Amino acid sequence: MMPAPAATTSTESMRILIIEDDREAAAYLVKALREAGHVADHAADGEEGLHAAETRGYDVLIVDRMLPKLDGLSIVTKLRDNGQSTPVLILSALGQVDDRVKGLRAGGDDYLSKPFAISELLARVEVLGRRRGAKDVETSYRVGDLELDRLSHEVRRAGKPIVLQPREFRLLEYLMKHANQVVTRTMLLENVWDYHFDPQTNVIDVHISRLRSKIERDFGSPILHTVRGAGYIMRAEAEA
């Protein structure tokens, strides 16, 4: 199976370490990450993984929670105790209510429960890897002719002001912050609404279509694209 091609939007390659004892799953992850243009290594147990993470510089670590020799949370804790801040995505087959909270408390940066869509994983890895680019301190975002001012909460497209509800503004802010990256529905629910539960219906889609109608209707060219089987991406047509 191929990862959704649209998810491979990276402009630069990242070095990624996968610490996972299921060799088949790991091999598939390595393949998918390489196809997305990254350099991916694999460690099959906790000790080997910790050693590799400490000695070789990686941009992102993908760590399974249950590992032989040293479990995933301990790896993260040890790395953080040693002052390493490499972003960590924790994978878990537990994936219930509070496991996520525990994983993030241990020092993980993101948490994904198994089974997951590979597009979800790729999108999250992209976001984790690019986090270091200090987008948080920027006071305004710009995608094509769409501008968002984070201080005055003003949104303009081609110079024309667009009026958004507070939630729509935050949705757009997140999408624009991660412009040219695939953003999944779960990521939106987690980051814009700050919930992780399963909303049963695709409530996010409705919010997106509302936002889309406001930022696209009178301007002709699409800017907020749906990535089939994955999520959404903010991208000016000219850049694609």
Added chain:
Amino acid sequence: MPRFRPFQFGRMGRFRSLMRMTAVRLSAVYFLLFAICAVVLVVYVTATASTIVEDQSRRAISEELADLAQVYQQSGIVGLVRTIDRRSRQPGASLYLATDPMGRIIAGNVESLQAGVLDDQGPTPDAFSYERYADDNGHRYHLAIAEVVSLPNGMRILVGRDQSEQVRFRGVVQSALILALALMGVAALIAWFFVGRSALKRLDGVTASSARILSGDLSERLPVTGAGDEFDRLSDNLNTLLARVSLLQEGLQQVSDNIAHDLRTPLTRLRTRAEGALAAPPDLGEAREAMEQMIAECDQMIRTFDALLMISRVEAGSDQVIKSPIDLAAIAADVVDLYEPLAEDANAELLLDAPPSLTVVASRELIAQALSNLVDNALKYATDPERKIKIRVTLSEGNGAWSLAVSDDGPGIPIEKRERVLERFYRLDQSRSMPGSGLGLSLVQAIARVHGGRLVLDDAGPGLTVRLDVPKEERQGSERGDG
């Protein structure tokens, strides 16, 4: 699994087991204590009584001696001997003895004395034995106490009182005591036998029943006699426990059947689809489409599976869930905000009726999940393309509890089906065509329970109200579940 063997007593082992029983041990201790008390009491009473009697005797002896001393002063030795002689012969007389300086008896009713009694003047320190003249009953030797006086001419006078009555009295008391103790012992043994035996028998019954239960018959119950004693209370409690366990087991059975059905059905579809795609002539477009459908099928299965896992995790107990102070009003507003566009698309109006803020100790994720399930249900089952439906989310508090309700003015649920919709996988017939796992309300119910509350289905007249009633927790800001 080791087979459970009921405790069995051999013929001899039975008595030893009887002795091991708490009730029997206790009555043995009681019996011993009571016996000691009785002996002490009897000894005390008899000792006191004999002291009193002895004092009286000694006083009487002293008085008589004083009397004799007067006689001696008035009429000399002859008068004294005569008086003694006379008094000795009176029926029921005390003891009298007069001896010459050589110690030969010259008057009195004593035939012989224990040696040495006459040697010291004054009251005899202990009782002594003597022999009396003309003793009509068979016993020749008696016990007595006495006082000895020597006259200036060397004669000795002894006046005494017989102590046989007292000795007999003591003997009677002693044998009464022994008899009473023996009777008590026998009674205690009989009581042990019956009490202990019936207790043992009941324990044997309980043991036998629990052996049958352990071997797998969960319908078996422990025997209850109706006496309302501690055995009955224990059996009652264990029976309640058993009832709960078998209910849970039935539930588990039911659920695993449902899981089997709800996962096998999509698995079958998945397999058929994969087979079909393989069998069809190679066509990339069709293959892609088949795979997309298969992924969608998988996602639905994962969703069902997750919901089941979450329910079981939540039902496993509150320790599994991290609770912290959260603002329910904010959560309600978030969920309404999240579903508002969806409601509009479904021709419904989503309204929020909540105080500006209401902070309680609960799990933020679970409460949000529960509320979102309820709103989602209302949007799925209550909406009507012909008519605009109002869905109201109401947050309120009172009486140390808070409640979160979602009510609609849609078709509602018939009263007889309300209990059933809370069952796992149960779906009203008309909703079978809708997407969903059939676990939404079960999950909400589990969430209500883990917060110590309950889920209530009510008539909204018209429509349905689904309400989460949860008592407020005492402890504030506690976070558990780490590790």
